[in-house]
Amino acid sequence: MKKSVLIRAALVCLLAVPAAGQVPAGPQEKMPFDGEVRVGRLDNGMTYYIRHYDNPRQRADFFIAHDVGALQEEDDQNGLAHFLEHMAFNGTKHFPGKGILNYLAANGVRFGYNVNAYTSRDRTVYNVSNVPLVREGLVDSLLLILHDWSYYIACEPGEIESERGVIREEWRRGNDARSRMARKSAEVEYDGSKYARRDVIGDMEIVNSFGRQTLIDFYHKWYRPDLQAVIVVGDVDVDAMERKIRDVMSSIPKAENPARKEVYDIPQRDKPRYGLVTDPETKAVAVKLIFYQPYPSEEERATVGAVSDELARKVFLEMARARLAEAEKRPDARYKRVVAVLGSLATCRNTFMLTALPKEHDMREALAGVLTDVEQIRRYGFSREEFEAARAKVARSEKAALEKYRLATNTDLAGRYVEHFTRNVPYVTPDDRTRIVGEQLDALTCEEVNGLRAGMTSPEGMLVLVSSSEEHLDKVPSEAEAFDLIDSVKRAKIARPERRGKSAGPLFTEKVTPGKVVRTRKAPLGAEEWTLSNGVKVFWRTVPEVIGVRKVGVTAVSEGGFARDSDVEGMHLLQNYIRTMGVKDLDRAGMRDLLFAHDASLMVTLGRTESVFSGASGVADFELLLQLLHLYITRPNFSEQAYGDYLDLARASLGKEKSPKALFAERADSVKYGGHPWLRRATPATLDRFDREAARRLYDKLFGNVADFVFFFAGEMPAAEARPLVEKYIGSLPAAPKRKFAKTDFRIVPGAAEYDAVVPGAVTPKSSIERIYHGRFDYTPENYAALRYVTYILGARYLTTVREEKGGTYYVGVHDEVSARPRGYCQLVVSFDTDPKLCEMLLGEVQKGIERLAAEAPSEQEVNEAMLYFRKVNAESRSKNLKSTSYWLNKMRAEYFDGVDLDKDNEALFTAVTPAEVRRLAREILAQGNRYTAVFTQE
Secondary structure: OOOOHHHHHHHOOOOOOOOOOOOOOOOOOEOOOOOOEEEEEOOOOOEEEEEEOOOOOOEEEEEEEEOOOHHHOOHHHOOHHHHHHHHOOOOEOOOOOOHHHHHHHOOOOOEOOOEEEEEOOOOEEEEEEEEEOOOHHHHHHHHHHHHHHHHOEOOOHHHHHHHHHHHHHHHHHHOOHHHHHHHHHHHHHOOOOHHHHOOOOOOHHHHHHOOHHHHHHHHHHHOOHHHEEEEEEEOOOHHHHHHHHHHHHOOOOOOOOOOOOOOOOOOOOOOOEEEEEEEOOOOOOEEEEEEEEEOOOHHHHOEHHHHHHHHHHHHHHHHHHHHHHHHHOOOOOOEEEEEEEEEEEOOOEEEEEEEEEEHHHOHHHHHHHHHHHHHHHHHHOOOHHHHHHHHHHHHHHHHHHHHHHHOOOHHHHHHHHHHHHHHOOOOOOHHHHHHHHHHHHHHOOHHHHHOOHHHHHOOOOOEEEEEEEHHHHHHOOOHHHHHHHHHHHHHOOOOOOOOOOOOOOOOOOOOOOOOOEEEEEEOHHHOEEEEEOOOOEEEEEEOOOOOOOOOEEEEEEEEOHHHHOOOHHHHHHHHHHHHOOOEOOOOHHHHHHHHHOOOEEEEEEEOOOEEEEEEEEOHHHHHHHHHHHHHHHHOEOOOHHHHHHHHHHHHHHHHOOOOHHHHHHHHHHHHHOOOOHHHOOOOHHHHHHOOHHHHHHHHHHHHOOHHHOEEEEEEOOOHHHHHHHHHHHOOOOOOOOOOOOOOOOOOOOOOEEEEEEEEOOOOOOEEEEEEEEEEEOOOOHHHHHHHHHHHHHHHHHHHHHHHHHOOOOOOOEEEEEEEOOOOOEEEEEEEEEEOHHHHHHHHHHHHHHHHHHHHOOOOHHHHHHHHHHHHHHHHHHHHHHOOOHHHHHHHHHHHHHHOOOOOOOOHHHHHOOOHHHHHHHHHHHHHOOOEEEEEEEEO
16 A cells, blocks of 8 residues: 555654664663763762753752652551651751741742642652752752751641641542542552552541651651752752762761662552442543553663653554544444553553543443454554554654753753652653654564554453443443453454555645735834735744744634624534534544644634634644645535534533532623623534534634634744745635624623532532632733732732641632733632631631732732742743744734733833832722632532
């Protein structure tokens, strides 16, 4: 069979290939390490990694990684590793109480953003990131913080008691149906291993009752220099930093008679297993097949063979996905959809997992169907054509991943060294990684990937894991039924797969008459404005040295959205259809294949106030991007098959019983927006009347007239190169006169509004709270800068009062939203989860917080901390933004439609904000008396 032209083109020059005569690296060859990294070990056993790097400049990251985690806990210590992580921010030898957080905030380093930690089953990592290198003393203090985290966390009794409440609320926040189902699934997947008994958050009875000495004993038994690594990456002098690390860290005592760290595994099974997980609150219904494969050993992870094996697995995955996508379309398909993914269970087993979504909740039929399709793959494998197509997809995704690898930040590099220290994953230069991936992918053969079938699809050792709501347990196969199905499928006659036909011809076959640029002028922000002969406005901004794989971006915007038609229910249906709609005769799968073979993507979005085309491409595929734009306007795929398939899915979705949370959201929105007509939703009756012709008519009204759109382009191409292509594909589009529409407000009702609902029968009582202060807003850059200070200061204060002092929640989210049209408007949103018994008290704290800010100007210290943070963030983003297509697209769009650019990274604006300005804006927002509160309680 002749190879597809598209596939051949996709493989050309995607990745580096061996030079003539160069022999690719063998599987046993060690991966070459990046020689720029300084690695050493102190006499007390502590490892250190130091790397000079400058992305961003004049910044550095400071990490301490512990090669221990929840697995080191005994059963009566379940949760201590995670609790200790919290205590690291609640007092150490040299920084009592909140000393670390206060010191860092005073230097523009914000908790939860630049200062954080995480605990997993097998490691614990603390980090302080993007630290401004403004003076030598700051660096010394950062190393002293790492020093204290290593051995000198104070674990003061009062701080322990306060933190118990915070961790209880963190547990409550994560103890919903989805999380409980995930934990139950993990217990089955890890069955027979200690991994199954450690979920990190721990046992709340132990969290509520352990004694201080128990925590300290656990800390000093496991958190010790021989299991720790200090990592510093940034704009630093490596020699000087090494001397500092040796001076500061050498004083940490070496462990005497250290406990041996156990290495835990998951038992290898030679027979199928079965598991069923359910929950009183879940609506999830699915059948999973999980196939276990060996995970590379520590020694193997350091070799080229590990890279080659992972690439082969990815190619196998893409072939399986393509095969299963075809199986879904068969009239006799026994499931709605199958999702295939690769994964791993810690560093014990690799996995290949297929999740089948059943029709009519019939999990027996879904299991039989997916078992049959997997058996067909196991018996017959894949064709060479399937292999070539899959390898092209993997090549494309690897190219994007390697570009991201090449553009690593200081934080990214620090993370790689954590991976090396805790899991022996090599850190290599971008050039070496690109070369090795290219060599191994180029050398990969269809026979090698087909050889993976035994391990990737063998029923021996397979886990059948069924997830079900309690109301559909009668449609769940029993363990005996599942095993009988496995045996019967192994014996069944299964036909060979039909060979795939020839690939489609070229995408764009239309004969078009190019338009012309009839007027050119300079536009703001260094852009050019072109007026085409069909009247369309196009803005082009050349961006040298674009960051990322896709070098050209486009956003085309038509104002109006829902205001352009009264059929709100139809627009809700159309919203969902166009998200995955193709062009011409290409359905979702066909579009996916096309875009995987090229470096381009385009999305169609219908919003409440705008209709938008947005996409990006490489320079070589810019013409394809414009072709897609042209076809989405002139030839969207509204075929009987594509739209009929969508209506079937929509009908099934509308027939589902809505969850209490979804019903609450709908009713809360009705209160919030005063029953606005745009909230009307599609019903089964909408499906009966909103047929394919009606959908196409509405689409054409919203997207079919190019004159309604303004096109913004930003990219690495010179404007002179792009212009003829824009004239051809956009200038050739027919343009009707612009259709006027009535501008409509969609804003929260004024005054005090609230909605609450209580749903009984919860496993864990929990209230989810949203409080919004909103109103008119002077839409200027200066006012926006002041609003950002209000948000920052309230967030810091609520962290102290609501979280720490009251122990009422794990996290308080505070964010702002602003809009310019049709007139200036802002929202200040506060959200958190808590114990229902604490709702009233914590909402009172939220109200007192904003009232205090409106009554009394914040302290100079608070404003200075915010200023230092914003200055740091702006400096970090500025150089990156200048090379980002999305940054320039957003700025041009704001300049054109809003008449003002809020310029969020303008340092002068943010450093000019005063305490009085912060108070003034808080007072203006509060004085309008507009407050919306929603409380969803499960008891």
